Amino acid sequence: MRMGDNNEGGLGTSKDEPQMNQDEMILAQQRQIEKEISDSIPLVGSLEPLESLNKEYLTDTVYLEKVKDLAKKYKFMRRTRPDGNCFFRAFSYANVEILTGKKEEFEEFYKLAENSKNALVELGFQQFTVEDFYDTYMEVLKRIKTAPTVEESKNELHTLFNEQGFSDYMVVYLRLLTSGQLQKEEDFYSCFIEGHRTVADFCHQEVEPMYKESDHIHIIAACAALNTGVRVVYMDRGTGKSCTEHDLPEGCTPTVHLLYRPGHYDILYP
Amino acid sequence: MSEPQSSLLLRKQLAELNKNPVEGFSAGLIDDNDIYRWEVLIIGPPDTLYEGGFFKCHLYFPKEYPLRPPKMKFVTEIWHPNIDKNGDVCISILHEPGDDKFGYEKASERWLPVHTVETILISVISMLADPNDESPANVDAAKEWRESYSEFKRKVARCVRKSQEQEEC
Known part of the structure; x- marks a missing residue:
């Protein structure tokens, strides 16, 4: 389901109502739809x-x-919640789930994640703003990695990914990593961007904001950023x-x- | 999680701003028990019509911050094309992508989770210096700014003077 496609029709604005309220009504309706989805569908299902x-x-x-x-x-x-973040959440979850029980590969991924903040800062991201998302990202990985058994790792993963605070921060950080990858390989990715936008503009409009849906180009960059297929x-x-x-x-x-x-x-x- | 991340993050930003103040504004809370409501004092940027003024603003953060943006309101009276007559600030970075209330042409400068109080304030201060009259929140101010600049200047000067008097008492 595309968030935002639900706004058309059904509002029935009559001519008597003040024009200025219509946009606010659309926003309110969109929030209502989002709330119905979040009340009925878990972030990541069983x-x-x-x-x-x-x-x-x-x-x-x-x-x-x-x-x-x-x-x-x-x-x-x-299943994942259709909130515009589903690719990032699903990809992030599935990638870590596969690593549980594979000690060496998990360590390798953990190191890659550890070094990622500096890579972002070198690309021009502000340390102060990236830090919070990075810290949470590392905390989640660490908690899953250090659980005593594979079973408990998987439970921890599922619990954390269903806690809005942790889960959304995982999404934000993967969005940042994806944006970083796109900007690092700007020459390559610029050929695939529609509408005469720079790669940086594209990242600000389509990658870094929450609830923005993913396309092929996001997926390719996210895969490259996490070194996963x-x-x-x-x-x-x-x-x-x-x-x-x-x-x-x-x-x-x-x-x-x-x-x-x-x-x-x-x-x-x- | 006992304390939501949004509140931890805001606490951290407040501590950072108190430790290393940023030129042009100072930040605190409206009520010490509520981390989601901030009071900020903006110093009218030098070499602009607002120079010398002290503008008190409130920032209201949602629980979903930083995934969703705060709202910002000038408490001190101010005359500016992008601040409506109630004091509500209407700039693109305080709007989420897809939120097209004011029909901005470019979606490039919308709200992003990496924005902080500091980056918001820097944008607002730069907005004071350089209004965007394509999507005005105060149509009268925008019209004056374009068509009768001297009247616009006069109104801004009056706000600046009033803001100084308020600061003194």
Whole structure:
């Protein structure tokens, strides 16, 4: 679901009402929709059998066929809240989840994360403003890494990612890392940016603000920033009986698997 | 978490501003028990019409700060195209992306979680020096600024004088 697409129609402004209130009404309605979503859908859900998707498409043969195809490759899924941050939250969660139980790889990732703040500061981000998000990011990683068993690590991960404060800070920091990556490789990424914007402008408008949705370019940069590959499985109403798979960066061996349905990402498990 | 992150972050920023004050403004709380409501005194920037003035402002932070922006209001009377007649400040960085109430042309300078009280105040001070008359919150002030600058100057000078008198008592 695209946040912000829900504003059209339904407001029924009559001519008698003062014009100035309309924008405020739209904002209020948007907040209301956001609240309904946040009251009913957890930030990151529990593991569910893939077949739970069928419930959403009871009469839709196109999707049911595709779920069938998807079930050949994936057994489980984990839903994320559709709040515009779903890619960053799903990617961040799935990436750390895979690392639990892989001691050496987790240490390696931890080091990469540890060095990331200085890299951002060198790129011109302000130390004082980046620090809070970085500190929380490292605290979350540390708490998951030092839990005594894999089971407890996974529980810690799930608890922290469902606490708004921690979870949103993880999203902010990954957004900053993604922005940093885009700006570091400006020459490369500038070719993919639409609308005559500089890479820095694009980052300020589309990457760093919360609740802004992600596109291909975000995903490629986020993968590069975390040194991880992701497979995005596209499921839409297009023709064909199977879903389309995209590995990002191209040709990688993906560790994180995400299900993309127009406007939203969830996590997939083989 | 016992104390929300927003409150920890605001505490940290307040301590930092008290330790290393930034030129052009001073910051404190309206009520010492409420970290979400700040009182800031802006010193009218030199070489602008507002030079010599002392402008008291309030900042109201949401619990979701820094994911969402604070609101800012001038308590001291001020005449400026981007501050409405109630004192509410309308600049792009205090609006979230997608919030198009004032129809800004560029989305480039919207609210970002990395903004702090300091970066907000720097933007507001620069706004005092350099109004944006494309998206005015005070249409009369914007019109005067464009069409009858001497009248605009006169009104600003009166606000500056009044602000000095208020500071003295």
